[in-house]
Amino acid sequence: GYDSIPDFFYSYLEQIPRHSSHDFDESHRTSLAFFLRGRNKVKPVEIVQRMFDHRYSFPSDTCNNKDDERSKAYSPVLDPREIRYARCSLSSWATQVVGNRAYHDMWKLTHAELDPKDGGPQISARLFASANSRTRAKQGGKLVSKEDLLSFKISDRISFFQIHAPLVWYLVECMAAPRKNNTIIERKRRHPAIVQVAAISSFCMARNQYSNGYWAMQNGIWHIACQSHVDVKRIDSHKGASVHDTTARTALATIAENSLRKLQDDMQKGTKHLSMRYRWVLDNVQQYVKVWEGGIGRDNLLITGCVGTAILMDDVTPGAFDLHDHMNRVLKNESAKLTTQNLWESINWDHISGIQSLHVLLALLIYIPSLNSMEIKVNELFRGKYAIHRMRRGRKTTLIPLGTNSEREIETEGMKRALHDFFEQSGVQPECASDLIVWVGGDGGSVLAMNRAKRYLAQHYELGDSESDYKILHNLLPTIGIWHTQSTNQNMIAENHFGPAVTNDPSALSRSASCANFKRPSNFKDCSKFYSLHRCMSTCWNAQILDCWRHELGFVTHEDMFAHFEQQGKNNNLPDFDDLMAKAVRITSRWVSLESVAQALSSNTSSLPDDITFPLGDPYQFHATDNGGVNENPKFDLFKESKDFEGDHVLANSILFKWEYSLWLELAYAVPEGDIGRVWEIMKIWTFIFAGGGNSNYRDLLLQMYCLFRYQSSTDLRDAIWNNWLVNVTGELGKWIADDLLQEHYNRWLEDLLQKSNGNFDNAFLRSVLSPNVEFFLRLKEEFESALGLHIRSKSHTSPHLRAEYQQLLTMYREEKLHVFRKGRSMGHAATNLINKGFIQLKSGALESFLKKQNDHIETL
Known part of the structure; x- marks a missing residue:
């Protein structure tokens, strides 16, 4: 018999070793197996849970030493058998069982080996910084590679930990993730899963300094990439968040060495064939x-x-x-048979006019929100009808920086x-x-x-000498950089069109820059101001094009134009794309063409078709406040017209600027699209522009490129x-x-x-x-x-219609009647027609001089 029910349960649950069935009663063995295997109606966990939740299992308020007994609950060190109350004893026992399991799971994480059969992400726990004798002797790791670091994903770490250490993941989740009604609350900031991955990675580093593959190695190299302060690196290393700076540097040296070795091997394989x-x-x-x-x-x-x-x-x-x-x-x-006329005729002028019209249309579509959806059709034309030589879609360039x-x-x-x-x-x-x-x-x-x-x-x-060709660079083929060419061209356009620093001439970019609070460049040869200058000039260009749209559509102010399209958008009555395209072509012919420049400088506009004639304004009357007769900037020679001048130099300047900068914008659009054919069409025109601007270096370099390709x-x-x-x-x-x-x-x-x-x-x-x-x-x-x-930080600017610069410029262009022909208007600024001047320069000896240099070099070869 048994003295108590606990004695009975203890005896009933006695271990039955394998191959010892004959020592126990058959009914005992059967009933125990059914109970522990969960085949009875009452499950084992229900009994344990009843014991745990029973009010007698926890020290009551009347207990003499209740505080001492209650403090024994969930103890990681006390022997559960020595704790009197069931709840405190069971909680300590469960705590120690879970702790031992978590310890075991952490050991598995620090020694995890790759196994493709498990179906989860393959993450190496140990990334060795170098392949020395000490690391080669260790098992279960791999040499760090660029692919290991760049393939870092939080989602992969989450899946890996959930598969290989679910208990550890659950425990850390209980600590990191807030809950409501027993459901985890999703957080936008400091997502618990990210904190959990970081914590477990640090735990692994604390257990084993070589278990750095989960995050520590990546974090150590990231600190170098971000140029973190040495104190930040040291503290993160001590926290187990990253490897030591020396380890990170060694890993980078290994990655660099392997990268160059692969380059050398691939190069030699190619040269063999x-x-x-x-x-x-x-x-x-x-x-x-x-x-x-x-x-x-x-x-x-x-x-x-x-x-x-x-x-x-x-x-x-x-x-x-x-x-x-x-x-x-x-x-x-x-x-040697190249002529200036050959070069001119090699340019596809119909293509140039077409893409200029697209950029004119694009200016309106970007400015008017209700028309933004039509941008897709413009992009389709760029990538279809006007494409020349596009890169293969989906190509990703492999780059190997050198020492x-x-x-x-x-x-x-x-x-x-x-x-x-x-x-x-x-x-x-x-x-x-x-x-x-x-x-x-x-460059x-x-x-x-x-x-x-x-x-x-x-x-x-x-x-x-069999290596003489190598020593004298005989097989070297240099090509000019597109971005530096683009930057130099932008500087040249700016120098041509900014005009006097202080002027009332609305066609001078100095006036527009002052109006929109942009800075005038102090040095037009400096490429370091590329982006600020681009923003200034592109804003002026777009604003002038929008003013041309105002004239074309017959609105008094740009506010009226904006309100008109906004109302059409609400009424679902927007104009047809082809109709807007036809208007863009007319704007291009009237205000963005070389022919229009000549017409603006002439008083005879009656021979032009009605759809491309300029709007006529009052004849210009000189005012004392204009810079036409007073030079406020002695370093800048003001242009003076002849007495019988009856054209409009202000209008001509604005047309010339829009034509020249439209080419720059086309190249800026073509490069990201990967259409090198469109880029080359612009660069052929820039040969003339560089010649006209007096930049003989880039003129000759582009001629050299033309001869190479042709x-x-x-x-x-x-x-x-x-x-x-x-x-x-x-x-x-x-x-x-x-x-x-x-x-x-x-x-x-x-x-x-x-x-x-x-x-x-x-x-x-x-x-x-x-x-x-x-x-x-x-x-x-x-x-x-x-x-x-x-989220990647956006580098885009505010929508054009909301930017104050556009509002100011559009108002100024309207008030100054920039795009209206006013007989006799000239205000001291006269931009040079660089392409015409360049054509003359090339024809009068510049091209001949270049070809002579080419011929001398060929004779040396």
Whole structure:
């Protein structure tokens, strides 16, 4: 018999070892199996729960030592058998069981091995920073790679922890996630799941310093990418949130080494089959480093260097970069027959007029909210009817930044050493220089330096040296950077159209900039003000186009025009797209064409068709307040008309500005679309504009590019260059950028690092670790923001119709009657017709001079 019910239960639940069934009664074994396997109506958990919830199981208020007994509940250390009350004893027992299980699950997480059979995300718990003998001896880890870091996703970590450590995940969720009615409350800020992943990752790092693959390794490298302060890195490392800074640097060195090794292997595989798989872009980089603590040999210095990037080419026909074919075409010297008229006739002027009309229409569609939906049709025309040579959709460019050096690439020897350094890092074999072209892009100064180096080194060819072609850069093919060309052209247009700093002339951009509170550039040669100048000029251009729409549609004010379309939108009675397109064509013919410039300067407008004649205003009367006779800026010579002038120079200036800047806007639209054919059409026109603006360097560089594509390249080589002149790091539509702009983004980051390190561009850490990883750093920061659910900060501006600048400019253009022909109007500013002047310059000797230089170089070859 049994003395009590507990004695009976204890005996009843006695363990029955395997192969010992004959020692226990059959009915005992059967009933116990049914009970513990949950086949009875009353489940075991229900009995335990009744015991736990029973009021006798917890010390009551009348208990003599109730506080002491109650404090024993959920104890992680007390033996549950020594606790009197059932609830306190069961809670301590459950706490210790759960704790032991959580400890075991954490051990599994710190030693987790990849198993594709589990169906979940594959995450390596241990990422080794280097492949030394100590890490090779450890099991269950892998060498850190760029792919491991860039594939970081919070959702993958959540799934991984839920599969491999569900209890740990649940416990941390109970601590992090608030609940209401036993349901987890979704939070927009500090999402509990992100906090849980961060906490578990830190727990793993606390358990095992090598368990860094969940977040700690990524976080350590992210700190370097964000240039976090050293104290922040140290504190995060001690908290287990990231690896130590030394470990992160070692990992970056490993990633850089592996990246360059893959580049070298791929390069050698290609050259074995006489195929060039990569191209390069380079740029000078510089930083003025200040010394804060003086001393002997410690002075403020301008640190200069050179940085380059290897770019994997796509859509290249085999044999496209055959040096022999290219040199045979060069030596034929067919470019000698190029004439100014040939160059002019090679431009598709119907295409240019068509895309200008689309940009005129786009200005209205963007400004009027009710017409925004029609932008899609304009984009379809850009990508369809007016497309010339678009990149293959979905292409994603592979980039391998190279280590920096301290060479002065503007000097001949410096450029030579810099190029050879980049080629050596990329695995280019010297013996391939006799068969394959190496294509290198850069800004105008870099391309000029490469051309000088080629001309100088060509005289040092050694016939018996098999590597002579490599040493003298014989196979080098330089191409100009599109972004620097675009920036230089914008500066030239600005210099031509800003006019006097103080003026009442509404066609002078100085007046518009002052009206809209934009800053007038102090130096029109400075490319660093690219974006601020672009915003100023594009705002003025759009506002002038909108004023032309006001005239075309017959409204008195721009407010009336806006209200009209808003009401039509509410009434679902918007105009047809084709009708608006026809009006855009008329606006282009009237106010955005070279022919209109000549008509505005002439008093004879009666011969023009009615649909393109200017609106007529009162003859202009000179006022003393106008700048037509008083020069308030002695540094700027005011233009004076002849006494019998009867045209409208203000109107002519505005038309010329809209025509010139519409080309700039077209190129700015074509580049992100990846239509290099449209880009090249604009660059051919810019050859004349640079000639007219007196920029002989860019004039000759564009002539050089024209000769390359027209006379010195096979169709395969031209298409290979066109297919790879732009880069797309995301693979998304509308995200193409110029290669030299990409390099400028890298430069800015490297220059900032140099400022903090007080070193130079030959510094081992900067050259071997940071520079090869610069593209990876920029992508990692974006991936982190995306993984954490942070919205990408918008770089767009307020809707045009809400911006005060547009309101001010539209009012000023209307009051000044900018787009109305006023006989005899001239206010001291006369923009130069750069394309006409450029045509004359090329025809009168500039083209001949260029071709002579080409001929001299060919004779040297």
